[in-house]
Structure formats: structure tokens, C-alpha cells
């Protein structure tokens with residue numbers, strides 16, 4: 375199973391990676407990842423709460439407890455409904471599932487990973503979801519571009535090189551940016567767009583921030599994604615919306631990112647939507663999924 379395959383402590387991995395880095399700003403990201411949430415302006419989780427979560431998880435049998443709670447969201451919803459008459463107005467936050475002890479959240483936030491190949495239409499669909507449901511949309515790519523453009527960023531050049539080459543930026547940078555943005559938002563329902571792109575990122579995020587409730591996967595043939603990206607490249611100004619970078623991004627997606635979707639699929643956590651239609655028609659598939667799980671905010 376997912377977690378069993380990744381039993382090492384990701385926090386330790388993050389710390390090791392950050393420690394071995396000569397970059398000062400990587401060190402500051404390391405500090406950000408290990409700084410207690412309260413010091414980052416986040417709702418400070420009571421250390422007792424973290425302790426109780428950890429103890430509960432241990433007492434309930436560690437991995438067994440985890441597996442028991444890693445269920446399809448509709449099962450979770452059914453249980454919640456039966457237990458306390460929750461309706462679709464209640465998000466499918468898996469309050470049954472433990473938060474990592476060092477999570478910046480007191481209560482598990484709703485986290486949906488929005489995945490799909492480059493140019494599949496993730497951002498387009500997320501914008502619509504934000505308008506209709508009460509979610510914060512965080513695109514990992516946007517956050518990386520923002521950091522790249524930030525005056526004084528010491529990882530700006532590094533990020534730009536990775537993006538141009540279609541490669542995956544070291545995860546301590548991306549997770550640090552995501553975690554900070556989640557905390558800063560002050561909200562608890564997130565669409566995490568374009569992340570995780572690698573298995574170890576998925577593990578690290580779930581171990582240091584929060585578990586994913588489900589994965590919304592946009593399936594699109596490469597030919598169509600290439601067409602969309604080249605068209606977007608006419609006006610986007612993105613350094614990677616050119617044929618050379620696009621092909622490299624496809625290779626990274628096929629070889630490194632797709633296995634993440636497969637892994638979550640094997641856990642029954644993937645909702646797949648075909649992107650080969652107009653944005654409106656794609657969105658009606660997406661809404662069918664969200665309407666089952668979340669109430670409309672309006």
C-alpha cells in the first residue's frame with residue numbers, strides 16, 4: 375500500500391535534503407517547514423492535539439488505522455452521514471483520518487490534488503470550481519513562477535532552469551510554497567493543482583501538511599495537449615510553452631508524474647474526467663463529481 379511503501383519519515387528526508395543544500399534560501403525553506411505553525415502566523419495547533427493524534431494513531435494500530443481510514447470519499451461521507459446526520463453541506467474532510475503531527479492545521483483540511491498532463495486544462499477547470507464551490511485554488515506551477523519572479527529570491531534561477539527543462543523542482547521548495555500559501559489563506563478547502571508530480575512529493579506532502587481526500591485527474595491525449603499549449607504559448611509568455619520544453623514536459627509527465635496517478639488509482643482515490651470536449655462539457659463532468667461530495671457555496 376501507499377504508506378507502507380514509503381515508511382521512512384519524510385520530514386527527516388526533507389530536513390536532510392535541506393541541510394545538504396548550500397543554498398541559503400533552501401535553508402530558509404527548511405526553517406519554514408520546521409517552524410511551528412504559530413510562528414508563521416498560522417492557527418497554532420496545540421501541541422497536545424498533535425500528541426493526541428499521534429497517540430491515537432499509534433493506539434489504533436499505526437498502519438492498520440491508516441489503512442482503515444484510507445477509504446473512498448463516498449464511503450467516508452456515508453459514514454459521516456450515518457453518524458451525525460451530516461449532509462452534502464459538510465465537506466468530505468476525513469476527520470476520521472489523523473493529521474501528521476507537524477501539520478500546520480488543527481483540523482484536517484479538505485485537500486484535492488488536481489492532476490493531468492501539461493495543458494490538459496487543470497487551471498481552466500479549477501477556476502470554475504472556485505467560482506461554484508468554496509475552494510482555494512493553489513497551482514504549484516504558479517507559486518513556483520511567483521517565487522522565480524520575486525525580487526531577491528535565491529532560488530529564482532534554479533526554478534527557471536527546472537521549468538524550462540520540464541523538470542521537477544526539488545520538493546522542499548514546492549512543498550514549502552504550498553504549505554505557506556495554504557496557511558496564509560486562512561481557509562480549509564484546497565484544490566492543489568499540478569502537484570504532486572512525483573511519488574516522494576505525495577508522501578512528503580501527506581506526511582507534513584495533510585492527506586489528500588481524492589485526486590481529480592484530467593485525461594487528455596498528448597496531441598491535444600500539445601495543440602493547446604502551442605496556442606497558449608502565442609500569448610502566455612511562459613518560458614516552457616514552446617515545442618522543445620513541451621516535449622520535455624510530456625516525458626516527465628509520462629515517466630515520473632503518471633505513476634503517482636496510478637498509485638492513487640490503486641487506492642480507489644482517483645476521479646477521472648476526459649478533457650476532450652469543450653470547457654463547458656468538461657466542467658459538467660467535474661460538477662457531477664463535486665455535487666455528490668460538496669454543497670455549492672452559493
Ligand SMILES: Nc1ncnc2c1ncn2[C@@H]1O[C@H](COP(=O)(O)OP(=O)(O)OP(=O)(O)O)[C@@H](O)[C@H]1O
Pocket residue numbers: 490491492493494495496497498499515568602603605606649650651652653654656
Ligand atoms: N476543454 C478545452 N478545450 C480547448 N481548450 C482548452 C480546454 N481547456 C483548456 N483549454 C485551453 O488550453 C490551454 C491550457 O489550459 P490550462 O492552462 O487550463 O491547462 P493546465 O493543465 O492548467 O496547464 P499547465 O499544466 O501548463 O498548468 C489554455 O489556453 C486553455 O484556454
Ligand SMILES: O=c1ccn([C@@H]2O[C@H](COP(=O)(O)O)[C@@H](O)[C@H]2O)c(=O)[nH]1
Pocket residue numbers: 492493513514515516518536537538539540541542543544548567568569570571614623
Ligand atoms: O509541483 C510542481 C509543479 C510544477 N513544477 C514545475 O513547473 C512547471 C510548470 O508547471 P505547470 O503545472 O505546467 O504550471 C513544470 O513543468 C515543472 O517544471 C514543479 O517542478 N513541481
